[in-house]
Amino acid sequence: MEIKIKHLNKKYGKQSVLKDISLHIPVGMYGLLGENGAGKTTLMRILATMLNPSSGTIQMNGIDIKDKKEVRKMIGYLPQEFSVYPNMSVYSALEYLAVLSELPQNIRRRRINELLKQVHLEQEKNKRFKNLSGGMKRRFGIAQALLNNPQILIIDEPTAGLDPEERLRFYNLLSELAMDRIILISTHIAGDIEATCSNVAVLCSGEVIFEGQIGNLIKLGERKVYTTTLMQNELEKFKQMYHIINVHQNGTDISCRFLCGGTPQKDGAACEPTLEDSYIYLISNYKQGVK
Ligand SMILES: Nc1ncnc2c1ncn2[C@@H]1O[C@H](COP(=O)(O)OP(=O)(O)OP(=O)(O)O)[C@@H](O)[C@H]1O
Numbered sequence: 001m002e003i004k005i006k007h008l009n010k011k012y013g014k015q016s017v018l019k020d021i022s023l024h025i026p027v028g029m030y031g032l033l034g035e036n037g038a039g040k041t042t043l044m045r046i047l048a049t050m051l052n053p054s055s056g057t058i059q060m061n062g063i064d065i066k067d068k069k070e071v072r073k074m075i076g077y078l079p080q081e082f083s084v085y086p087n088m089s090v091y092s093a094l095e096y097l098a099v100l101s102e103l104p105q106n107i108r109r110r111r112i113n114e115l116l117k118q119v120h121l122e123q124e125k126n127k128r129f130k131n132l133s134g135g136m137k138r139r140f141g142i143a144q145a146l147l148n149n150p151q152i153l154i155i156d157e158p159t160a161g162l163d164p165e166e167r168l169r170f171y172n173l174l175s176e177l178a179m180d181r182i183i184l185i186s187t188h189i190a191g192d193i194e195a196t197c198s199n200v201a202v203l204c205s206g207e208v209i210f211e212g213q214i215g216n217l218i219k220l221g222e223r224k225v226y227t228t229t230l231m232q233n234e235l236e237k238f239k240q241m242y243h244i245i246n247v248h249q250n251g252t253d254i255s256c257r258f259l260c261g262g263t264p265q266k267d268g269a270a271c272e273p274t275l276e277d278s279y280i281y282l283i284s285n286y287k288q289g290v291k
Pocket residue numbers: 012017034035036037038039040041042043188
């Protein structure tokens with residue numbers, strides 16, 4: 001199982017939102033990381049056959065994406081904003097979606113019960129959809145995407161609005177499911193990808209600016225991340241000199257984590273980059289170059 005994307009372009013009118021994208025996505029969890037508006041949803045909707053590309057090719061396990069009927073059999077999709085009739089029970093809503101996705105009647109009940117167990121919603125099967133928590137709704141979304149047991153699962157912003165515990169739970173569920181399928185997730189939170197994916201593509205303004213293993217993305221930030229302590233009145237000037245990652249007030253001092261391409265003018269201690277540091281470095285270096 002693999003997805004091969006070659007020279008993919010997408011325009012909305014005159015606006016180019018995906019530019020010459022080429023990616024190879026293997027089995028396992030694969031992260032699509034990028035800022036708001038980078039083009040992640042557009043790429044996912046194209047992969048889910050909801051949107052046609054302007055040019056380029058996509059093959060899913062050797063099948064051309066233009067063969068929508070065949071490709072749809074392989075895909076489960078959970079969009080960013082997913083909902084069902086609010087008053088339906090969890091079980092009835094899944095049953096309804098199973099009918100729509102043409103799941104044969106003789107296996108429907110067994111499949112729905114299996115899925116409810118898999119996404120830990122057995123206890124909630126008679127609850128109305130509107131009464132589920134945010135995390136439960138996302139897990140319901142996964143169950144509906146898995147109805148046809150797809151080999152490829154596409155999930156847009158999987159953990160938006162979830163608390164840390166639900167996020168962890170959700171990612172554990174995805175990791176279990178990724179044993180024998182492709183799970184493609186999009187997010188703008190680097191930490192989400194670090195914990196779960198082995199490979200990542202970074203999108204910026206419609207272009208892929210990094211593709212590869214998480215460890216290689218982290219390496220990009222080596223010797224680029226520093227910390228220093230500033231006086232209150234030094235911060236504004238410092239902001240003009242360097243890209244600040246974050247600041248913490250320490251009494252009257254400010255401790256500051258920042259990016260520097262060479263040797264910082266102000267005493268700074270080099271520190272180990274996190275994935276988030278390296279991601280911020282990659283994006284800001286791409287946009288304007290890190291000083
Ligand atoms: N239907 C549309 N018509 C015109 N422009 C669109 C349409 N959908 C998206 N865009 C534009 O395409 C660009 C990419 O949007 P997209 O939603 O793919 O980005 P994204 O990375 O998913 O962002 P977010 O993280 O905010 O969801 C943006 O500039 C957006 O305004």
